[in-house]
């Protein structure tokens with residue numbers, strides 16, 4: 530990747546020039562990322578307008594870096610299955626439906642919501658005593674009061690789950706959503722996911738085994754297996770050992 534910086538005082542034509550250069554580069558077949566850097570706190574109104582201008586010019590990724598924060602703006606929807614490869618936090622709290630299998634908490638308004646209960650729903654947030662919850666098929670759901678954030682926090686701590694691979698490979702004879710439903714109900718464990726239970730990857734650093742999440746193990750295996758199987762001398766099945774030296 531090649532870098533170049535346009536700098537100068539406000540209203541000196543930097544944004545327009547960046548837009549024009551982005552258009553030309555894209556027209557000539559290059560991929561382009563754009564970055565706007567300011568020493569100040571980001572001004573969402575102005576900075577997101579510039580960000581959108583760069584995307585409209587064809588930028589493949591528009592970044593705004595301000596005092597204490599960074600915004601990445603992509604001109605496409607990134608699926609959760611792809612995003613998860615880049616995330617490594619203790620919790621991912623999601624607002625809105627993704628279609629990715631995970632435990633779900635349904636928020637009701639005054640009039641509607643219960644029709645959206647599905648097999649992944651573990652709790653309902655709304656009126657203290659929701660009469661609809663008396664129905665037999667809803668009796669396993671926790672009923673949380675509209676502003677009972679203590680109970681909601683307990684549910685997050687005790688019911689949030691690590692992700693399954695999410696690609697519905699079918700090796701378990703089913704799909705990831707059915708597997709997650711089984712795990713939530715206590716009928717299945719992560720060991721029932723054939724992809725996660727392969728345990729093919731072992732990482733050591735300076736002789737010490739590094740603990741890795743099954744999901745990360747699965748990614749390391751998939752990426753490396755795809756490359757290695759193309760090498761002469763590597764068969765379809767067998768034990769592989771790769772060593773790196775990170776001292777340089």
Ligand code: SF4
Nearest residue numbers: 698699701705722723
């Ligand atoms: S084996 Fe795992 S990744 Fe494959 S469909 Fe089943 S739960 Fe999903």
